[in-house]
Amino acid sequence: xxxxxxxxxxxxxxxxxxxxxxxxxxxxxxxxxxxxxxxxxxxxxxxxxxxxxxxxxxxxxxxxxxxxxxxxxxxxxxxxxxxxxxxxxxxxxxxxxxxxxxxxxxxxxxxxxxx
Amino acid sequence: xxxxxxxxxxxxxxxxxxxxxxxxxxxxxxxxxxxxxxxxxxxxxxxxxxxxxxxxxxxxxxxxxxxxxxxxxxxxxxxxxxxxxxxxxxxxxxxxxxxxxxxxxxxxxxxxxx
Numbered sequence: 001x002x003x004x005x006x007x008x009x010x011x012x013x014x015x016x017x018x019x020x021x022x023x024x025x026x027x028x029x030x031x032x033x034x035x036x037x038x039x040x041x042x043x044x045x046x047x048x049x050x051x052x053x054x055x056x057x058x059x060x061x062x063x064x065x066x067x068x069x070x071x072x073x074x075x076x077x078x079x080x081x082x083x084x085x086x087x088x089x090x091x092x093x094x095x096x097x098x099x100x101x102x103x104x105x106x107x108x109x110x111x112x113x114x115x
Numbered sequence: 116x117x118x119x120x121x122x123x124x125x126x127x128x129x130x131x132x133x134x135x136x137x138x139x140x141x142x143x144x145x146x147x148x149x150x151x152x153x154x155x156x157x158x159x160x161x162x163x164x165x166x167x168x169x170x171x172x173x174x175x176x177x178x179x180x181x182x183x184x185x186x187x188x189x190x191x192x193x194x195x196x197x198x199x200x201x202x203x204x205x206x207x208x209x210x211x212x213x214x215x216x217x218x219x220x221x222x223x224x225x226x227x228x229x
Contacts, residue, residue: 103148
């Protein structure tokens, strides 16, 4: 079974530039998550999709971050413009239906450095 | 709001037993999960407890006490490859639906020494 695919693996940009990350979840997984993980901290949920609808985006900085999940499969996360504090690993994860006892499957993440 | 607390670092020697505690505060509660993350790697699922008690999976066990809002991960017969960060996570309720966001603690870095 193929895992969660993310690209790119690494990205270096200057502040105020824009960047986009792509995620392809495990086939059949209805729930998709984007997490931000700053070095030395736990993953912080940015947005959670159930199919192509948003379940939670309460911690997404909507003035600069946006995410979409067209057709309930692939998803993209965009940052525009980037700030220094956005340097982090952006993890995409998926699960079957986002219910209580499900485990999340994580991709390898995109390591973003904002200079 | 939701919060989870766990120790930042734990050190143990090969072959030993180590316990990583987690206390949580959430508006709703489905269960407590544990994830392992090696340096530079992705978090991987270890265990899930929805009911009080101990769940055992090989060398790893996880415990939950809902009345105390407390759980722990127990690692036995430690091996060098167990050196990693361990995160507890809780899924809160989202309204009346069966979905909820999964919130992670700050993580406990386990260093296993020879």
